[in-house]
Amino acid sequence: MTQLAAKQLLIVAHAPSPNLQRMLDAxxxxxxxxxxxxxxxxxxxxxxxxxxEVLAADAIILMTPENLAYMSGALKDFFDRTYYPVLEEKQGLACALVVRAGHDGTGTLRALKTILTGLRWQQVQEPLLCKGAWDETFIEQCEELGMGMAAGLDAGIF
Structure with a gap:
């Protein structure tokens, strides 16, 4: 019996607070x-x-807090350094977004979608926007998103 090679799910997450770390853990x-x-x-x-890391990935989850109606500076730095080196080879990369927004998150999502459009990465799930006051349901939603991404890879859907 042939052993299937494992697919690589990369999670690039900026989790500077305890609640964001809980979301990442989920x-x-x-x-x-x-x-x-x-x-x-x-x-x-x-x-x-x-x-x-991106070149080795079969799918990617990006997580960021909303900072001044934008993604975190750390995630922006990630894109600044990796955009052109991965542009040609990773077109169509399956991706999902998680944004923790204290307000509405629309500016953060708009900026991320613009970058993903340029990279030609394929969002395979609706972005998870955890907005407003902290809600424990964010944890369950994050766990479901992680499971969905990994299950899709495992099943060969993407």
Missing amino acids: IVRGAQHEDIEHVEVRVVKPLEAGAD
């Missing part, structure tokens, strides 16, 4: 669900992630 927990067999999950902070 994404990872979902992505590593016991029923998902052929997916390796790699979590990298935006300031440490580079083109090599």
Whole structure:
């Protein structure tokens, strides 16, 4: 019997607060669900992630807080450093977005969608916008998003 090569799910997440860390932990927990067999999950902070991580990925989850109606500076730095090195090779990369917004998050989502359009990455799930006052349901939503991404990779959907 041939062993299937594991697909690589990259999570690039800026989680500077305890609640954002809880959201990230939930994404990872979902992505590593016991029923998902052929997916390796790699979590990298935006300031440490580079083109090599993206080039090795079969799918990517991007998580950021809303900062001044925009993505975090750390995630913007990630895009500044990796955009051109991955542009040609990673067109069509399956991706999902998670934004923790204290207000409405529309500026953050608009900026991210503009970058993803330029990269030609394919959003395979609706962006998860966790906005307003903290809500414990954000944790469940993050876990579901992580599980959905990993299950899609595991099933060969993307």
